[in-house]
Amino acid sequence: MSQTDIHALLQRYQRGECTPEEIHVVDQWYELLGQERAPLQLTTAEQEEARASMWQQISARTHQAEDLSPPAAHRPWYAGSWRWAAAAVLAISAGLGAQNYLTRLATVPVATVPLEASGWxxxxxxxAQPHTVRLIDGTTVRVSPGGQLKYPSHFAAQxxxxxxxxxxxxxxxxxKAHPFRVYTRQIVTTVLGTSFLVQAPQNEAPVVVKVRTGRVRVQPRPSAELAATPAPLVVLPNQQAVYSPQRNALARQLVAEPVQVASQSFTFDDRPVVEVLTALEKAYGVDIDFDAQVLTGCSVTLNLREESLYxxxxxxCKTLGASYQKTDTNILFRSSGCAAR
Structure with missing residues (x-):
């Protein structure tokens, strides 16, 4: 490994641009400490420079989190991020075989892991009741009973x-300039500005992200135990992303009960059915697939103010003699038209 390679890795640490896969590799180094491995091909000078550079960025960060973390035996799953940096220094010092790991990293496109926030x-x-936590940027988080949230007093620069x-x-x-990310044990949810629910059970039950407004990107976190990581999904209002750890599968679905996301009147006085369906799409942000040509000439008088979408x-449907079917991402509305009426 060249001195340039080491500098590149350390600079990514310092800028908070290391990928989850890189973090996992560092964690692997930590686990390898004390075991016999093929020596890393570094000169003595390179090892000293790597060690000095690593400790420079560690000293700037470790004091921000270690004093807030519980003892290792009781530390929650996310409290190990500061251990990883130290592990990298020890791994380099011990001469552990990391060159193959680093070669593998360049081909893995995954979300970045933050390291520059402060005052966790x-x-x-x-x-027994939900509790609202207000973050420094104005974001509010309503934490359900039993939930745990780790957040910084000041967010990172990017x-x-x-x-x-x-x-x-x-x-x-x-x-827009500062994406918001929610890390759970198994997925990363990235947004710009929206409202959504995250259900991240501690067991192997599916992880669910339900979007109310805006849009989010959901991406499983890479793991050495998985042969491949499912591609990320963009989830829209009244959709949900469901990640199954047991099957390593990520799917997009409509939520069970879509909520209204835009103001809309649902009183229709002899209005075209196409107009009614378009109003429902706008109000709930859910795509409704229908044949406008078949519905030409179909009009209804309805007051739907107090009803759910379905x-x-x-x-x-009862008025028209039509039917609808829910799919993973939209609703199929089918009618034979109004020619015979």
């Missing part, structure tokens, strides 16, 4: 990142 705080909701165990509802303050569709 930890909130655990031990009550991103806003928090860590979650359990369930919480996020209303993210819009900031209840509205039930009333409309």
């Amino acid at each position: 705080q930890h909130y655990a909701n031990t009550t 991103h806003r990142t928090v860590y979650l165990k359990g369930e919480a509802f996020f209303e993210v303050a819009h900031d 209840a509205k569709l039930d009333v409309l």
